[in-house]
Amino acid sequence: MKIVKTHIACLWSFLVSLAGGLMLAWWEYEYHPTNRQLWMVPFGLILFATPLIIWFAIFVSNICSFTDDVRTPDHGSVDHDPEKMMKQVISTSH
16 A cells, blocks of 8 residues: 555656646747746746655655664664764764
């Protein structure tokens, strides 16, 4: 079921990005010579780039997610103090 939801989210993201790209292409073809309908440019860029940025952020956060090495000995939850995490990452890399 989780795979189906992921595929649906990917499909919708692709469709939104495609709509933004098509809007930019239409503006380029129809209105660019006269510089009319300029509202289409930022709107098309937002539609085109937002899904790409979101999926890039999800991809990077999945790659960079911390493992069990960055856990506090107290209660086993992830420590969200950036300085402690950096010190622990640096100490484990050497």
